[in-house]
Amino acid sequence: MTQIVLPGIIVGSLGLVYGLILAIASKKFHVEVDPKIEKIADSLPGVNCGACGFPGCFGYAEGIVNKGLAINLCAPGGADTVKRIADIMGIEATAKEKKIAVILCQSGGYENTLLRYDYNGIATCKAAVLLSNGPNYCNFGCVFQNDCVTSCKFGAFDIDKNGMRIIIPEKCTGCGACEKACPRNLIKVLPISKQVHILCSSHDKGPEAKRRCGSNTACINCGLCVKKCPVDAITMNNDLAEIDYNKCISCGLCASICPTKAIFDKLDGKRKKAYILEEKCVGCTICAKKCPVNAITGELKQLHKVNTELCVGCGICLQKCPVKAIQWR
């Protein structure tokens, strides 16, 4: 009996003594941690997604307090979190615009992808693209092993009947995890206010791109959108049209003219039309000159009219009118 009890007592009392020493030491050598750090860490979402550049939410909280980092780096938290942090830190809230992930490829389903061979390897996109440049015919397209879906911590991806990934806008926080996960760089995190996107990433030459694309929606670098864009936001970069989102006004003209429907306009058919208020219009002709589709007509110093059939609702005239005589209707 003593053989069991004695060691128990001795090791137990050793532990007790050490515990007491540590307890006293922790009181004596207590280091005050800034309470702000804990408060901020509490108000962050706590998903440790890494969108802010820190490995975890606590690291970012420390960064805000100790290094004075910007408080709007948390993508999943959004405007609410920024406001709470601003309250804790006692500074003005400067919320960033919410961003959302967009998949820049319309292929990648069971029925709309042309395959070179059946891929039965490791079920990740990174592995699939390594095997003779991916199973699909297009060298730039989606290989549909769903790396983006597994990378998402918010369950913002849905997969439809055809096996296509759909981003659920309400759930997407714009953290950019999928952007990093995609080995073909098909996903971009873009401001949510931008509604028109070129959903193709193929740098192949026109006919080649179209031949390889399973959904026939490849950018064939015809350059129509470049010519049509009223704000010169589209450039042809290495056989692929690209939108400069700093300039883009989401007017949708490029989408309406694209021969392969590579450009997708979320607002298509939902746009409002411009309407000129009779009592305010001074007949300066500025709107008529600026209209990219010549939908506004009128003589100098006379009331101008909008041809609602031609109007695409780009909103340029609203901005340009010096007397604010144009409204959405």
Next chain:
Amino acid sequence: MGNIFTLAISAIFINNFVLTRFLGLCPYIGVSKKLDQALGMGMAVIFVMSMASTITWMIHNYLLIPFDLVYLQTIAFILTIATLVQFVEMVIQKMAPSLYKSLGVFLPLITTNCAVLGVSIININESLTFIESILHGIFAGIGFTVVLIIMAGLRERLDKSPVPESMKDLPISFILAGCMALAFLGFAGFNI
């Protein structure tokens, strides 16, 4: 006196804990990037080793042997070392926050550092006296620090030298560690 000198030369050079006994390799590679960090780590290890030697010797001779519990050696020693390291961590956090930050995760790692447990067990196995045990702990710590500082100095110089891309940082450090171990092997021929 001669005995102590032998002990010192033996612990620091001939039976160096890192390069001859191959104990405590984790901090040896991990904390040897900067000279001041290495010095801080070395000091922490010297302190922990000497304290651990003192206390574990007392526990072994006044607690474990009288009650015939030598088979509990490892548990009792690990418990002691863990407490010591926690204590040192708290003190450093309070007294030298910058050192605490630069040591980072390696300070808690001394807890599981085999060099500290090693020195305690070697003290017992070689049946050193109380004073000898304390001195052995200090000398072992100094040996560790010396090697760590040499390594840190070399690695600081390596940063500025043209190392092939694939060999940068860790690979070249391992080769360096091997060369240093070979050099310390030369001390094994000493006859004191």
